[in-house]
Amino acid sequence: xxxxxxxxxxxxxxxxxxxxxxxxxxxxxxxxxxxxxxxxxxxxxxxxxxxxxxxxxxxxxxxxxxxxxxxxxxxxxxxxxxxxxxxxxxxxxxxxxxxxxxxxxxxxxxxxxxxxxxxxxxxxxxxxxxxxxxxxxxxxxxxxxxxxxxxxxxxxxxxxxxxxxxxxxxxxxxxxxxxxxxxxxxxxxxxxxxxxxxxxxxxxxxxxxxxxxxxxxxxxxxxxxxxxxxxxxxxxxxxxxxxxxxxxxxxxxxxxxxxxxxxxxxxxxxxxxxxxxxxxxxxxxxxxxxxxxxxxxxxxxxxxxxxxxxxxxxxxxxxxxxxxxxxxxxxxxxxxxxxxxxxxxxxxxxxxxxxxxxxxxxxxxxxx
Numbered sequence: 001x002x003x004x005x006x007x008x009x010x011x012x013x014x015x016x017x018x019x020x021x022x023x024x025x026x027x028x029x030x031x032x033x034x035x036x037x038x039x040x041x042x043x044x045x046x047x048x049x050x051x052x053x054x055x056x057x058x059x060x061x062x063x064x065x066x067x068x069x070x071x072x073x074x075x076x077x078x079x080x081x082x083x084x085x086x087x088x089x090x091x092x093x094x095x096x097x098x099x100x101x102x103x104x105x106x107x108x109x110x111x112x113x114x115x116x117x118x119x120x121x122x123x124x125x126x127x128x129x130x131x132x133x134x135x136x137x138x139x140x141x142x143x144x145x146x147x148x149x150x151x152x153x154x155x156x157x158x159x160x161x162x163x164x165x166x167x168x169x170x171x172x173x174x175x176x177x178x179x180x181x182x183x184x185x186x187x188x189x190x191x192x193x194x195x196x197x198x199x200x201x202x203x204x205x206x207x208x209x210x211x212x213x214x215x216x217x218x219x220x221x222x223x224x225x226x227x228x229x230x231x232x233x234x235x236x237x238x239x240x241x242x243x244x245x246x247x248x249x250x251x252x253x254x255x256x257x258x259x260x261x262x263x264x265x266x267x268x269x270x271x272x273x274x275x276x277x278x279x280x281x282x283x284x285x286x287x288x289x290x291x292x293x294x295x296x297x298x299x300x301x302x303x304x305x306x307x308x309x310x311x312x313x314x315x316x317x318x319x320x321x322x323x324x325x326x327x328x329x330x331x332x333x334x335x336x337x338x339x340x341x342x343x344x345x346x347x348x349x350x351x352x353x354x355x356x357x358x359x360x361x362x363x364x365x366x367x368x
Contacts, residue, residue, distance in 0.1 A: 038169040040096055041096060041180075042095075042096055043097040050187060052098060052099045053099060054100040054103075055093060055103070055113070055114045055116060056103055056115050056116070057086045057090050057103065058106075058108055058117045059082055059106050060083075060120055060130070061120070062078050062082055062119065081120055081123055082120065083104075084264075085118075086104045087259070090103070090104050091260075092168070093175050093178070099114075103249045103252070104252075104253050105252055105253070107352075110200050111245060112137060113193055114134065114178075114193075115134070115136075116134050117133050118133070122148070124278060125270070125275040126278040127151065128148070128167045128170055129147065129148040130174070132145065137196040138193060138196045138221055138223075139220060139221040142181040143178060147174055149170040151167065156271075156272050160265075160269055160272045162260075163264070166271065192224055198238070198242070199224065200214070201238065201245070204359075205238055205362045206234070206238075206362060209234055210234075210235075213225055213226055237362065241361070241362060245358070255347055
C-alpha cells in the first residue's frame with residue numbers, strides 16, 4: 001500500500017537533513033589522484049629470469065564509524081567489504097601477470113614474499129578510499145598511501161554487473177604502482193626476498209632453531225645473516241611443510257572466491273542504489289529554495305525515498321548472505337605427513353588451528 005504523502009513528508013525531510021551525515025567524510029592526506037581512465041599494465045610476453053613473487057593479501061581493516069540511523073549500511077556491509085574488496089584487488093593482480101600465486105588470507109602470512117594490507121577509508125557507492133601498504137619479506141615498504149576515486153554515472157550501468165567493478169580504475173592504479181616497484185628490484189634483491197620469506201616461515205615453526213639466521217637493523221628492516229646448509233634436515237623439513245602451507249592457503253583463497261561470487265550481485269546492486277541515493281540527496285540540496293515545494297522537487301524526493309527502500313533491502317540481503325557465509329564455511333581437509341587433517345569453524349579459526357598443527361607436526365618429526 002502506498003504511503004500517504006502526509007506520512008511520507010517527515011521521512012523525506014529526515015533523509016534530506018541527514019544527507020551530510022550520509023556522505024562519509026572525505027579521505028584526508030590522499031597521495032594519489034582521482035582517476036579518469038587507468039589501464040592495467042600487463043607483464044611483457046617475454047619471460048623474465050626472475051620468478052613471480054607470491055603475494056599474500058590480508059583481509060582489509062576498517063576504521064569507519066557511522067552513527068546516522070539513516071545510513072546504517074556502513075556497519076551492516078563493512079564485514080562484507082573487508083573481505084570482498086581484497087578479492088577484487090587479487091583478480092586485478094592476477095590479470096596483470098606480474099605475480100606468482102596471489103592469495104587472500106584472513107590474517108598476516110609469515111611466509112609472504114610480498115604482503116599487502118589495506119584499510120577501508122571510505123566506501124558508500126559514490127566514492128571509495130583505500131589505504132594500502134605493501135611490503136616484502138625483508139620489511140622493505142614498497143607502497144604506503146591512500147587511493148581515492150569518485151564514481152560517475154558512467155561507472156554504473158542500468159543493470160550492475162559485479163564483474164565490472166565501478167572503481168576498477170582505482171584497483172588498476174594500485175596494481176600498476178606495485179608492478180612499477182617490482183621492476184626496480186634487482187636479481188640479488190629478488191633472491192634475498194625469497195630466502196628471507198623462507199627463513200621467516202622457518203622461524204614461525206621453530207624460533208629456537210632458525211632465529212639466529214635473521215636480525216633486525218636499526219631501521220626495523222630484516223637482514224638475512226646466513227642460510228642453513230642445504231643438507232640441514234630441519235630446514236629440509238620446513239621446505240616440505242611449506243608446500244603443504246601453499247595447499248592450505250589455496251583452499252582458504254577458494255573460500256574468498258566463493259564469497260566474491262555469492263555476494264557479488266547483491267553488493268553491486270547495493271552500491272548502485274547507494275550511489276543514486278547520495279546523488280539524489282545532493283540534487284535536492286541544490287534545489288532553489290525560492291521555488292518552494294514544486295512538483296519537480298516532490299517527485300525527486302519520492303524517487304529518493306524509493307531508492308532508499310531498495311538500498312535497505314539490499315543491505316539486509318548482504319547481512320544475511322554474510323552470516324550464511326560465516327556459518328556455512330566448508331571444512332578444509334588436507335593431508336600432511338601421512339595425516340588427514342580436517343579444519344572446521346570460521347576461516348579465522350581454521351587459520352589459527354592450522355598454524356598450531358603445523359608447529360606440532362614439525363616438533364614431533366624433528367624431536368630426535
